[in-house]
Amino acid sequence: MTAIHVTSEIGKLKKVLLHRPGRELLNLTPDTLERLLFDDIPFLKVAQEEHDAFAKILRDNGVEVVYLEDLMAETLAANPGLREQFLKQFIDEAGIKTEKYKKIVYDFLNSYDDNKELILKTMEGINVNELDSKLRNIENSLVDLVSDESNFIADPMPNLYFTRDPFGSIGNGVSLNRMYSVTRNRETIYAEYIFDHHPEYKGQVDKYFDRYNPFHIEGGDILNLNDHVLAIGISQRTQADAIEMIAKNLFSHKDAKIDTILAFNIPNSRAFMHLDTVFTQIDKDKFTVHPGIMGPLQVFEITADPDNSNEVLVKEMNDKLENILARYLGIPKVELIMCAGGDKIAAEREQWNDGSNTLCIAPGVIVVYERNDVTNALLKEKGLTVLEMPSAELSRGRGGPRCMSMPLVREEVEW
Numbered sequence: 001m002t003a004i005h006v007t008s009e010i011g012k013l014k015k016v017l018l019h020r021p022g023r024e025l026l027n028l029t030p031d032t033l034e035r036l037l038f039d040d041i042p043f044l045k046v047a048q049e050e051h052d053a054f055a056k057i058l059r060d061n062g063v064e065v066v067y068l069e070d071l072m073a074e075t076l077a078a079n080p081g082l083r084e085q086f087l088k089q090f091i092d093e094a095g096i097k098t099e100k101y102k103k104i105v106y107d108f109l110n111s112y113d114d115n116k117e118l119i120l121k122t123m124e125g126i127n128v129n130e131l132d133s134k135l136r137n138i139e140n141s142l143v144d145l146v147s148d149e150s151n152f153i154a155d156p157m158p159n160l161y162f163t164r165d166p167f168g169s170i171g172n173g174v175s176l177n178r179m180y181s182v183t184r185n186r187e188t189i190y191a192e193y194i195f196d197h198h199p200e201y202k203g204q205v206d207k208y209f210d211r212y213n214p215f216h217i218e219g220g221d222i223l224n225l226n227d228h229v230l231a232i233g234i235s236q237r238t239q240a241d242a243i244e245m246i247a248k249n250l251f252s253h254k255d256a257k258i259d260t261i262l263a264f265n266i267p268n269s270r271a272f273m274h275l276d277t278v279f280t281q282i283d284k285d286k287f288t289v290h291p292g293i294m295g296p297l298q299v300f301e302i303t304a305d306p307d308n309s310n311e312v313l314v315k316e317m318n319d320k321l322e323n324i325l326a327r328y329l330g331i332p333k334v335e336l337i338m339c340a341g342g343d344k345i346a347a348e349r350e351q352w353n354d355g356s357n358t359l360c361i362a363p364g365v366i367v368v369y370e371r372n373d374v375t376n377a378l379l380k381e382k383g384l385t386v387l388e389m390p391s392a393e394l395s396r397g398r399g400g401p402r403c404m405s406m407p408l409v410r411e412e413v414e415w
């Protein structure tokens with residue numbers, strides 16, 4: 001079996017990557033919420049219970065659940081020399097500038113013997129008070145003290161439980177993303193180490209995009225329609241330039257099967273930050289859609305330029321969304337199911353709480369947030385198997401079941 005294998009949004013899910021929300025959520029404060037992309041502070045204990053319920057639904061349905069923190073700890077355990085390199089890179093990317101502080105933080109982190117504890121600490125963030133005893137003997141550094149907006153010498157990474165975004169599985173490879181925000185860009189370091197050094201992934205995973213590229217793209221915008229067509233959102237998080245770049249990389253890669261990308265231009269707003277907040281596939285011929293995007297949505301087809309491998313051909317599709325999807329999926333008809341049935345207020349409320357953001361674990365079988373009862377009732381009426389998870393606290397981070405999961409292996413779909 002290949003380490004990564006994802007050629008659809010709906011094929012039976014075999015293996016998925018999650019991150020159980022941890023102490024990083026305890027380091028959110030009212031002043032940092034906006035910068036750290038949260039709308040409120042979740043109650044950690046309940047958020048963890050909800051997340052465990054999510055993992056249980058997946059396991060009960062035959063999915064192997066692996067955790068980011070475990071893969072990363074295994075990566076360090078398998079490569080004893082790597083800890084030093086990882087810590088130095090982590091410290092640099094946390095924005096710690098002076099040699100003195102670098103050394104203090106390095107020693108502090110390196111004192112964690114257990115690899116998993118170390119990884120969880122890097123995720124949690126480091127408050128300057130934790131280093132106090134070590135700082136007592138040195139002068140404070142003006143550079144580090146004035147450049148820090150909070151007491152954190154390394155910021156927490158509270159968005160890590162949205163494992164959908166730092167990389168995206170495409171066929172047997174990945175897009176290792178450069179993120180839109182400073183706070184989330186640090187998250188991709190874990191995927192970089194896992195794909196480069198974890199015994200199961202090293203040398204097995206092609207990279208179609210790299211975190212050091214100049215343009216940003218996030219996994220919530222990347223949807224695998226089938227083994228040769230991707231949909232990618234042009235959104236707050238994903239730039240058109242990044243899509244052209246990944247298109248060229250995919251079209252020229254000898255092992256990648258993707259020959260067409262549909263770029264969905266969606267309005268740039270907090271509520272619609274990624275394509276998957278307004279649009280997910282739930283069955284071979286069914287998608288959930290937020291009615292708010294139907295007017296402004298533009299779809300572009302991107303294909304290889306047969307005359308010039310450095311260029312791509314781009315064409316605007318002037319047709320109804322359901323017709324475009326049916327054509328590229330090669331099926332007669334597609335049904336779009338509107339969030340909350342299209343009622344304006346209910347649709348806006350439920351979309352805000354990720355009513356359109358479903359995780360499909362087999363054709364017609366989806367995991368959803370329980371709170372979106374109007375949309376969920378409609379999905380049941382349409383014949384879907386709807387697996388509901390609790391969501392009072394997790395939803396405060398503005399992401400749903402699809403955002404909280406990264407499929408690593410799915411079965412092929414018989415179209």
Ligand SMILES: NC(=[NH2+])NCCC[C@H](N)C(=O)O
Binds near residue numbers: 038184219398399
């Ligand atoms: N794939 C998604 N829709 N992810 C949602 C991520 C939410 C997160 N707070 C952010 O702003 O980045």
